[in-house]
Amino acid sequence: MSAPLVRRLALIGIGLIGSSLARVARKEGLAEKIVISTRSAETLRRAEELGLGDRYCLDAGEAVEDADLVIVSVPVGASGAVAKWIAPSLKPGAILTDAGSTKRSVIEQMAPHVPEGVHFIPGHPIAGTEQSGPDAGFAELFRNRWCILTPPEGTDPAAIARLTAFWEGCGSTVDTMDAEHHDLVLAIVSHLPHIIAYNIVGTADDLEAVTKSEVIKYSASGFRDFTRLAASDPTMWRDVCLYNKDAILEMLARFSEDLAALQRAIRWSDGDKLFDIFTRTREIRRSIVEAGQDTAVPNFGRDMAQAEAGE
């Protein structure tokens, strides 16, 4: 067997993403030693009970000492505080990355703290579920998914290659792009769908003429899909909205314009217009299915296994 890619991997934050990284790193032998740190003692204890790492520290600074790869997986609003905490303990030559859903704000928060000689390469696995916490992770989360890296100009290509190899070891395909572009693309394909889901489920919940039990009883699969997204972690999504504000507002403005056009077509019974819009959007779905990206949450048979186990 070949030597692990990473000698010492430090995971800061051990929720859905951090614990999935711990599991896949262990399963695929990507790291010799895994050190885990997170803010709450209770979560750290749970990570230890699950056997996710080799060492557990409440002090994030202590966790990153001598680490070759440090991955910060905390809500994006906490990335600056974490960077400030760990910066003095990072070793020269280490790679520091993150998993945050927004990139420009993470760079603004973290970059000022990164010491000379440490390779800071922001990242974002485009893989997740509506679950959170250390129990929610699974080793296959990143398999056949994209991971986007947004290295600042002048980043050492060898460090990018090492981080790319790590994500490939997790089963992902890596793409690199500019942070601003990442934030705009993700605003439409990920952030807006979640905001729309939170909104539609909230609207259904507020209706006086339709009871809550009717919403639950008659929910068609379309509405059910929205409820899954709307069950996502409130802290994480609060931070995404606050820290990708400009791109989200830009996309919301365009969305509202298009919604108004749809509303108008319905008001004026403009069947041709409605048919045109609905035909165009069908093509996008077909392309997604053809690209093999049609499973929102890859669960690799976990549902079946859980059902069989009576969970």
Ligand SMILES: NC(=O)C1=CN([C@@H]2O[C@H](COP(=O)(O)OP(=O)(O)OC[C@H]3O[C@@H](n4cnc5c(N)ncnc54)[C@H](O)[C@@H]3O)[C@@H](O)[C@H]2O)C=CC1
């Ligand atoms: N949930 C998802 O589907 C995806 C999430 N992401 C991003 O990954 C990051 C982590 O998300 P999840 O793992 O889902 O969240 P999570 O809620 O499951 O876990 C967050 C972890 O961060 C810790 N934490 C919170 N505040 C902290 C602080 N101030 N200092 C240190 N640790 C702190 C928590 O104790 C927990 O261990 C977020 O930035 C999120 O935007 C990226 C891709 C998918």
Ligand SMILES: O=C(O)C(=O)Cc1ccc(O)cc1
């Ligand atoms: O659960 C889903 O459908 C997701 O869309 C997961 C997700 C959430 C946030 C991200 O930054 C990336 C992926």
